[in-house]
Amino acid sequence: MNVDLLTLFPGMFQGAFSESILKHAADRGLLDVRIHNIRDFASDKHRVTDDYPYGGGVGMVMKVEPLAACIEYVRKDRPASTVILTTPRGKTLNQGMARELAQEDGLIIICGRYEGIDERVRDLFVDREISIGDFVLTGGEFASLVLVDAVTRLIPGVLGSDESAEDDSFSNGLLEYPQYTRPPEFRGLAVPPVLLSGNNREIARWRRRESLRRTFLVRPELLEAACLTAEDASYVKELRSCGGNAD
Numbered sequence: 001m002n003v004d005l006l007t008l009f010p011g012m013f014q015g016a017f018s019e020s021i022l023k024h025a026a027d028r029g030l031l032d033v034r035i036h037n038i039r040d041f042a043s044d045k046h047r048v049t050d051d052y053p054y055g056g057g058v059g060m061v062m063k064v065e066p067l068a069a070c071i072e073y074v075r076k077d078r079p080a081s082t083v084i085l086t087t088p089r090g091k092t093l094n095q096g097m098a099r100e101l102a103q104e105d106g107l108i109i110i111c112g113r114y115e116g117i118d119e120r121v122r123d124l125f126v127d128r129e130i131s132i133g134d135f136v137l138t139g140g141e142f143a144s145l146v147l148v149d150a151v152t153r154l155i156p157g158v159l160g161s162d163e164s165a166e167d168d169s170f171s172n173g174l175l176e177y178p179q180y181t182r183p184p185e186f187r188g189l190a191v192p193p194v195l196l197s198g199n200n201r202e203i204a205r206w207r208r209r210e211s212l213r214r215t216f217l218v219r220p221e222l223l224e225a226a227c228l229t230a231e232d233a234s235y236v237k238e239l240r241s242c243g244g245n246a247d
């Protein structure tokens, strides 16, 4: 996948792509990231990229001309890429959206700053507006890193085994069950005996129930849309009747 990041602060991406999964994906040719400094596309002497908002008000707005020039330059090489604007006004990123984006040829991601960008950039170039949650960041750089990380791990071949993403929270509409590794006991807390039993059927049943319990306690609204078996539904009923303390 080709990823083009359009930013006023290219230095903020240093490190993020030279470690761990994102680096491995790039090393194996599964991810090709290019970072573009929007300021390089400002044509005036002082390379100005922001200006006062029409109508007054506090803060500055990112100007349309440098962004338009930057997007058009990038799109020459990547005509099939989807143009994404990071913005709190966008649709909230979720696992389903990350899965969809992992199928795209490429992503061109605009990192906003200040009070945001001139609306005409959105009108002329943007295919999707994406928010990473109901809060306001200083700029789109961290939002785009979150987006690229979530999408990259869903590109086939990026994770060691495709199953690692399949079992993750949200992949089946539920939060993931608790995980343990050695030692079997730490400071009086023992690993649930079923996980040491070697009985795969019982382990799967325990994990499913823990997944349902955790979802019920933390994100009950997810249960409404999750695909539940008759056994799941009866366990959820039990959880509801005893406030999450069912066996």
Ligand code: SAM
Binding pocket: 085, 086, 087, 088, 089, 110, 111, 112, 113, 114, 115, 116, 117, 130, 131, 132, 133, 134, 135, 136, 137, 138, 139, 140, 141, 143
């Ligand atoms: N005035 C804007 C508003 O209220 O919608 C907020 C601008 S914010 C200070 C500057 C930039 O940070 C935005 O243009 C966007 O690129 C990015 N940003 C902030 N919060 C975000 C979020 N929750 N998701 C994605 N991007 C965000």
